[in-house]
Amino acid sequence: MKAIVLRELGGPEKLLYEDVPTPTPGAGEVVVKLKAAALNHRDHWIRVGQYAGIKLPIILGSDGAGVVASVGEGIDNSLVGQECVINPSLDWGNNEAAQGKNYRILGLPDDGTHAEYIKIPAENVCAKPAHLSWHEAAALPLAGLTAYRAVISRAKVQSGEKVLVTGIGGGVATFALQFALATGAQVFVTSGSAEKLASAQALGASGGANYKEAGWDKALIELTxxxxxVVIDSAGGESLETAVKIVKPAGRIVFFGATNGLAPNLDLRRIFFKQLNVFGSTMGSPCEFDAMLKLYNDKQLKPAVDQAFPLAEAGAAHQRMMEAGQFGKIVLDIG
Ligand SMILES: NC(=O)c1ccc[n+]([C@@H]2O[C@H](COP(=O)([O-])OP(=O)(O)OC[C@H]3O[C@@H](n4cnc5c(N)ncnc54)[C@H](OP(=O)(O)O)[C@@H]3O)[C@@H](O)[C@H]2O)c1
Structure with a gap:
């Protein structure tokens, strides 16, 4: 089969479109013929060597949708032909509160979805929402799951609350906007681009501010x-520091990323004086993946898909993510 193989760390040119052996399913596993995959910032962090536990060579990719092509021992043959999305949370364990010690995210150390076929535990394939195209279905898994846990399970956003989602062009952020709106909250956003602020408003955001312009913190206090x-943040750095400043007393901040690095000026005194609740969040459990799919089906939601690249052009897709050119998910078409 064809796959994107990373043999050396570095720029997007290190992503090689190669022939590799097609996987065969072991006991309890299935092989899925992928129709589409998607990118996450994680793929970028791994490629540049800023991720724990890197092993090379590796086929990157946590998101995928396709058709079950074959099943291993112990798995019902009737699964063959099922249209599915892949849950990239492997071996979460039995505790809803936190993942267990065997937990892995698909796409490192296990080979991922930027390939024509993938081998995966049968428990990680779920029925594809029928109303989604292949590109939309592939956009959903990792970012949808992360946003679901952050907004619904951790922040427990309630109808009528005012929620700020930072860096709205990001893949996870667009899902966070969608899920917060689905709860009946009023959502505000930040972005480094006026165009993306407008796109977010078209999706239902009530307003936003450009984090590249001075005074964006005050603008948000006024707007809200x-x-x-509640603040849902994945940018870290100044974005998280500002969240502590502008969130209401007794407010909640959920964060799950550090795109802009750590927050050396985080004002600890403000956190305790304002009685804030600060939650870390990562990915989500199988129950949350099922609940996220149910919400998607019940409300007939559709992800924000930015642009699709052919699998062979994965490097160009990474380049777009590096430049934060996207609004929503960058997809790989696998045909
Ligand atoms: N812990 C977990 O389970 C988990 C899961 C998924 C993602 N993450 C992390 O979450 C982050 C986002 O992931 P992703 O895949 O959604 O990334 P992505 O699609 O590449 O989005 C990154 C976005 O960050 C925003 N950004 C950059 N600088 C910013 C700043 N100073 N203030 C506010 N926003 C800023 C940009 O928004 P604009 O384009 O609007 O300016 C950009 O589009 C990454 O750090 C990733 O590693 C963690």
Whole structure:
């Protein structure tokens, strides 16, 4: 089969379109013929060597959708032909509160979805929402799951609350906007681009501010009438530091990323004086993946898909992510 193989760390040119052996399913596993995959910032971090536990060579990719092509021992043959999305949370364990010690995210150390076929535990394939195209279905798994846990399980966003989602062009951020709106919250956003602020408003955001412009923190306090009740942040750095400043007293901040690095100026005194609740969050459990798919089906939601690249052009797709050119998910078409 064809796959994108990373043999050396470095720029997007290190992503090689190669022939590799097609996987065969072991006991309890299935092989899925992928129709589409998607990118996450994680793929970028791994490629540049800024991720724990890197092993090379590796086929990257946590997101995928396709058709079950074959099943291993112990798996019902009736699964063959099922249209599916892949849950990239491997071996979460039995505790909803946190993943266990065997937990892995698909796409390192296990080979991922940027390939024509993937071998995966049968428990990680779920029925594809029928209303989604292959590109939309492939956009959903990792970012949808992360946003679901952050917004629904951790922040427990309630109808009528004011929620700020930072860096709205990001893949996870667009899902966070969608899920917060689905709860009946009023959502505000930040972005480094006026165009993306407008796109977010077209999706239902009530307003936003450009984090590249001075005074964006004050603008958000004004827009939200005194600060948001909840902030969902994946940018880290100044974005998280500002969240602590502008969120209402007793507000909640959920964060799951550090795109901009650590937050050396995080004001600890403000956190305790304002009685803030600060939650870390990572990925999500199988129950949360099922609940996220149910929400998608019940409300007939559709992900924001930015652009699709042919699998062979994965390097160009990474380049777009590096430049933060996207609004929503960057997809790989596998035909
Ligand atoms: N812990 C987990 O389970 C988990 C899961 C998924 C992702 N993550 C992490 O979450 C982050 C986002 O992932 P992703 O895949 O959604 O990334 P992505 O699609 O590449 O989005 C990154 C976005 O970050 C925004 N950004 C950059 N600088 C910013 C700043 N100073 N303030 C606010 N926003 C800023 C940009 O938004 P604009 O384009 O609007 O300016 C950009 O589009 C990454 O760090 C990733 O590693 C963690």
């Amino acid at each position: 009438g005194g600060g948001p009740d």
